[in-house]
Amino acid sequence: MRTALILLVFALLLALPFLPGLLFMRRRRDELPLHVDPEYSRDPLFFGEELRQKYQEMSSGLAAVNGTLTQQDRADMSAQSEWLTPLIVSGTTRTAEQVQLGEVYLRGGGLLGNENKVGAIIADHDLRAGDRLQVSRFLDVRGQLIIGADSNLGVSAASTARLTLQPGTVFQRLYGQPVVVEGQTLHLTDPPPSVGDQYLWARDSLRIPKNQVLTDGVICHGALYIGADSTILGDVKVYGDLHLLHGAHISGNVVVRGSIVLHGNNKIQGHVHTEKNLFVASGSILGGPQVQLSFYVAGRTVLAPNVMIHGYLVADRGGRVLQSGETSLERELQLSTVSEPSAAELSNVGQKG
Amino acid sequence: MVLALIFLMQTYVTLVTLVIVVYIVRHLWFTLARVMLKQRPSFQDMWRSADWPRVTIVIPMHNEELVAEHALNAMLNVDYPHERLQVIPINDHSSDATMHILNDFAERHPLITPLHRDGGNRGKPSGLNDALALATGDIIVVFDADYEPPRGLVRMLVQAFTDPEVGAVMGRVVPQNPSKNLLTRLLDLERSGGYQVDQQARHALDLIPQYGGTVGGFRRKVMQGLGGFDPRVLAEDTDLTFRLYAAGWKVAYVNRAECYEEAPEDWGVRYRQLRRWARGHNQVMLRRTWAFLSSPYPTKLQKFDGALLLAVYLQPLLILTSLVCCLLLFMLNALPPGLGLTWAAGTIAYSAVGNLAPFYQIGAANVLDGMGSRLLLLPMTIVAFVFNMFAASEGAWQAIQDLVRNRDAQWEKTVRFKEKV
Numbered sequence: 196m197r198t199a200l201i202l203l204v205f206a207l208l209l210a211l212p213f214l215p216g217l218l219f220m221r222r223r224r225d226e227l228p229l230h231v232d233p234e235y236s237r238d239p240l241f242f243g244e245e246l247r248q249k250y251q252e253m254s255s256g257l258a259a260v261n262g263t264l265t266q267q268d269r270a271d272m273s274a275q276s277e278w279l280t281p282l283i284v285s286g287t288t289r290t291a292e293q294v295q296l297g298e299v300y301l302r303g304g305g306l307l308g309n310e311n312k313v314g315a316i317i318a319d320h321d322l323r324a325g326d327r328l329q330v331s332r333f334l335d336v337r338g339q340l341i342i343g344a345d346s347n348l349g350v351s352a353a354s355t356a357r358l359t360l361q362p363g364t365v366f367q368r369l370y371g372q373p374v375v376v377e378g379q380t381l382h383l384t385d386p387p388p389s390v391g392d393q394y395l396w397a398r399d400s401l402r403i404p405k406n407q408v409l410t411d412g413v414i415c416h417g418a419l420y421i422g423a424d425s426t427i428l429g430d431v432k433v434y435g436d437l438h439l440l441h442g443a444h445i446s447g448n449v450v451v452r453g454s455i456v457l458h459g460n461n462k463i464q465g466h467v468h469t470e471k472n473l474f475v476a477s478g479s480i481l482g483g484p485q486v487q488l489s490f491y492v493a494g495r496t497v498l499a500p501n502v503m504i505h506g507y508l509v510a511d512r513g514g515r516v517l518q519s520g521e522t523s524l525e526r527e528l529q530l531s532t533v534s535e536p537s538a539a540e541l542s543n544v545g546q547k548g
Numbered sequence: 549m550v551l552a553l554i555f556l557m558q559t560y561v562t563l564v565t566l567v568i569v570v571y572i573v574r575h576l577w578f579t580l581a582r583v584m585l586k587q588r589p590s591f592q593d594m595w596r597s598a599d600w601p602r603v604t605i606v607i608p609m610h611n612e613e614l615v616a617e618h619a620l621n622a623m624l625n626v627d628y629p630h631e632r633l634q635v636i637p638i639n640d641h642s643s644d645a646t647m648h649i650l651n652d653f654a655e656r657h658p659l660i661t662p663l664h665r666d667g668g669n670r671g672k673p674s675g676l677n678d679a680l681a682l683a684t685g686d687i688i689v690v691f692d693a694d695y696e697p698p699r700g701l702v703r704m705l706v707q708a709f710t711d712p713e714v715g716a717v718m719g720r721v722v723p724q725n726p727s728k729n730l731l732t733r734l735l736d737l738e739r740s741g742g743y744q745v746d747q748q749a750r751h752a753l754d755l756i757p758q759y760g761g762t763v764g765g766f767r768r769k770v771m772q773g774l775g776g777f778d779p780r781v782l783a784e785d786t787d788l789t790f791r792l793y794a795a796g797w798k799v800a801y802v803n804r805a806e807c808y809e810e811a812p813e814d815w816g817v818r819y820r821q822l823r824r825w826a827r828g829h830n831q832v833m834l835r836r837t838w839a840f841l842s843s844p845y846p847t848k849l850q851k852f853d854g855a856l857l858l859a860v861y862l863q864p865l866l867i868l869t870s871l872v873c874c875l876l877l878f879m880l881n882a883l884p885p886g887l888g889l890t891w892a893a894g895t896i897a898y899s900a901v902g903n904l905a906p907f908y909q910i911g912a913a914n915v916l917d918g919m920g921s922r923l924l925l926l927p928m929t930i931v932a933f934v935f936n937m938f939a940a941s942e943g944a945w946q947a948i949q950d951l952v953r954n955r956d957a958q959w960e961k962t963v964r965f966k967e968k969v
Contacts, residue, residue: 212927219924226727231806236627236700430712450711466710487597493589507595
């Protein structure tokens, strides 16, 4: 009897850890698999598409409206007014200073005054915003989008045409054809050269002298410095930081574990992926008019004036446009301490097929 | 003689226990790195509107009439530019309606180019080699026949080749049928631990993420440069991973590139699947370890992690044999104090399924996935541990015999459970 009791207690204790799991399965809770969206497709215009669809459903009565859905032929809003319920404007929209808007669908174009605050705007034509615009969610414009100085663009600012930024603007995602930081306009006319299949391979840092043309790509396990006016006709992979000195040019994709610093008048004609920061000095062009590219920055992004970006820039930890005359970029990066590489430095390099 | 045997068994159990401890520390490191460290970004956040490379999707099929239509419809639905896409379903010696289904799709959709194989070796590596000769894509993306990729998956995978060092890419596999029975529940736990924590940590720590043979891709020219797949190896995915690293290439893991799979619902099917994996993986260990460790390209840490990864499917055989030794030593009253307990604690801590993920790794993965209630199932993994120990041990033993007898392994197809369209 005592043995049987001991065995019973032993069996119960042995089964105890399995009971919660057995009950979990018996109750048939949590039956669905981990959710994978079968229709997910990455799109820089995703936010705008979703809101457009929502507005279409609201205006046709298919979706509930949070508040009152208002449809107007045109809108003229006076200073310090606010409109926080859903609004569709079929004509043009003008707002004065310090107007506050919720979610707005501008079927015509729009002109926003200074210091406006908006939740989200979708527009089917050009939109121009004054200085110090504050966006809490996103802007999506099927036309030109011009943003005034010292603005905050929220999660995303996308334009199917030119997106123009002024100094002092902060952002997270930018999409434009192209994105232009206001100033001198630069046009890329030469087509991207073909990218080679061979790579220079460096175990440590590599400094490429000025005025060189490398027909191979570069894989560098340290920092890579590309001398002034030098060109790399291939893809570049760098484990440290990448510095393109004044006028340097890369024709292929750029994948960097460290930060990327473009010192000025640089061109990159491939996709860019960096695990740290991206600093772009004046006169630089990323991408080309024929090639919409992707620029992913896991860290911060800083753009100087007179910069042009063709494609989609994602700045995971935010980005900003430098103020005119601001020298913090130079101070932050100590650009003056980066010396020009000499010709003898291109020796510690191997070849990889 | 008996004393010498006892000493040998004591030494063996001690060594196996030490090896298990090394694996426990390794997986604890992965788990902590996944939970606490900043994750290295992968390539899924990139986007492009043009200049997509030409891609060939290859789907090996052997008697896949139950799933062929699902798979091909999913391929036609992907948002990759169709003018840059080619789909090659491989009808590999099928005797059911697979051939007719493929031909029917090919007639209606010009981007589908079926490859019918009724001669030569049957099996995935041989089929892939034939498909490579037919492929026009710069990038080859492979799906097993029971996989149905979401619309944006191929783009996400292909973006990884922006990195010129990436020779292959791997996405995440998610079981579609976790609540079917205890086995599918356990496989779901295993997949979570294996991908959400293990693969992601190896990617973040710059170690050896593994190309898994499905929901992944590789550069065609690189594969052709390596001489194609070895038809004698059952685990062509592990084989490719280590050949790539030995040649200076890397494997990228994209955690957000998720794709449903059908997990085996029958213990017999699972036993054969795991036995094949273990046999193939150990074949690779026996063939590729030296080339990998002597390559100048991987770092020391990658070599250490790679060596442990190569030996991972040898562990069940080591555990099983050391368990027998433990029992013999116990009966001979020669089990040193503490050793048996350490062995038991080690194996219990290490006990899990498939990828041999410890319970803390599976737990962390489910919490990260927002599936915390599934932690209640964790003690059940002991069932899978015992089951897997036998299946994987048999596979490891077969791999050793393959080497000794210089024999070729036969490919075993995994049975499908999905109902026909």
